[in-house]
Amino acid sequence: MIFMPSKSMSIANKLGIVLATSMIASTQVMAQEDRYVDIMPFVTRVDSDRNTDRQSAGLRAVYGWQTSGNWFTEVQLFGTQLDRRSNRFQSPPVVPSPYVYTGKLVPSSEDDLAGLGMDVVYSFSGRNGYGPFLLGGLGVSHNNTKFDYGVQETNAFVNLGAGITSGAISQNGLKVRAEVRYMRDFFAEDFDDWQFGVGVSIPLSQxxxxxxxxxxxxxxxxxEIVNIDSDGDGVLDQNDRCPNTLPGAKVDEYGCVIKDQTITLENIQFEFNSAKLTPRAEASLNKVVQSLRDQANTQVEVAGHTDSQGNDGYNLRLSGQRAESVRRYLIASGIDAARITARGYGETKPIASNATEAGRAQNRRVELTFR
Incomplete structure (x- = not known):
């Protein structure tokens, strides 16, 4: 739609239409990566052949959007009123009727000039901070002169320009825009006009x-997975379901003690000719307690043995008393009594020769048999 101002329309009304049209356009165009509306008063220096005052004021509204990188597209609407030049008034041409004048157009000394155009803009900084820019484009102008030239009042124009936009001057991103444009208006014998504008740029999206x-x-x-076998039973801790295995015990693939095997408990000593445990023996039995707690559901027999010195009957009773002393200590430490039995074997099951002190020491022992 081309904006065609009438002869009776004031410059204020024209500018209002320009602003309103620009805002309507901004709501109809699909949102781009960066969109903005610029409002810019300008001063124009027109071609002397227009037969108007050389200077006049106008207003331009621009809607722009980013197309790619530093490239932008802008749609512009502008309008200005060129007043009569008093010392160069042209007589009206002879026009038989509207829209049929075919002679040379002679501009009058009044002109309401409006235009609608589209420009391609290259902003050297992509509108980030202070950025110079170049533009060029074309459009349609309407010269609403004192004399009615009909359809010949609407013509094409081209324009070229250069300018700069400032960085943001407010929290909402408002900027200042300044530019100069050369406009070639193909009305009558063609006119060369210049426009100088300074205005504000309002970001719509960024x-x-x-x-x-x-x-x-x-x-x-x-x-870190560390391959450790803390109890030395051949099963790594990460797979050991029955930790704290006693030294010498055979275990299955899960680290649990296999039934029907006997192991000798280390460092289990008693006071001389007595069934009372020494402190060192109690410390060793604490490890047995922990092992039995971790070897769930096992049944054990505590067996006491002596060397061959002394009376056979006495040795049998002493070995039984010592086995029972160990059993009671385990029960007192929290092991279920139903899991433990005690028996003395005296000197009947030697594992070494009783002829030497070293052999007799080995025979004086306490064993744990898993059932």
Whole structure:
């Protein structure tokens, strides 16, 4: 739609239509990465052949959007009123009727000039901060002169321009825009006009600011799998269902003690000719307690043995008393009494020669048999 002002329309009304049309256009165009509306009063220096005053004021409204990178497209509407030049008044041409005049157009000394156009703009900084720009485009102008030239009052125009936009001057991103344009208006014998404008640029949408680069925290180190066999039973801790196996015990693939085997308890001593445990023996039995707690559902027999010195009957009774002393200590430490039995074997099951002190020491022992 081409804006065609009438002869009776005031310059204020024209400018109001320009602004309203620009705002309507901004709501109908699909949102782009960057959109803006510019409102710009300007001063024009027109061609002397227009037979008007050389200077006049006008107003331009621009709707622009980013097309690619630093390239933008703008739609412009502008209007200005060129007043009569008193010392160069032309007589009206002879026009038989509207829209049939075919002779040379002689501009009158009054002209309401309006235009609608489209420009391609290259902004050297992409409208980020202070940025110079170049533009060029074409459009349609309407010269509403004192004399009615009919359809010949609407013609094409081309324009070229250069300018600069400032950085934001307010929190909402408002900017200042200044420019100069050369306009070639193909009305009558063609006119060369210049326009100088300064106005405001109002952002409608802007690309979001880049998010601050935050260094990701280093990944948590994966727990190191350490191949440890704490109880030395041949099964790694990570697979051991029955930890704290007693030294010398045979276990299955899960680290649990196999039934029907006997192991000798280490460092189990008694006071001389007595069934009372020494402090060192109690400390050793604490390890047995922990092992039995971790070897669930096992039944054990505590067996006491002596060397061959002394009376056979006495040795049998002493070995039984010592086995019972160990059993009671285990029960007192929390092991279920139903899991433990005690028996003395005296000197009947030697594992070494009783002829030497070293052999007799081996025979004086306490064993644990798993049932």
């Amino acid at each position: 690309p979001p600011a880049p998010a601050p680069v935050v260094m990701a925290p280093p990944p948590e180190p994966k727990p």
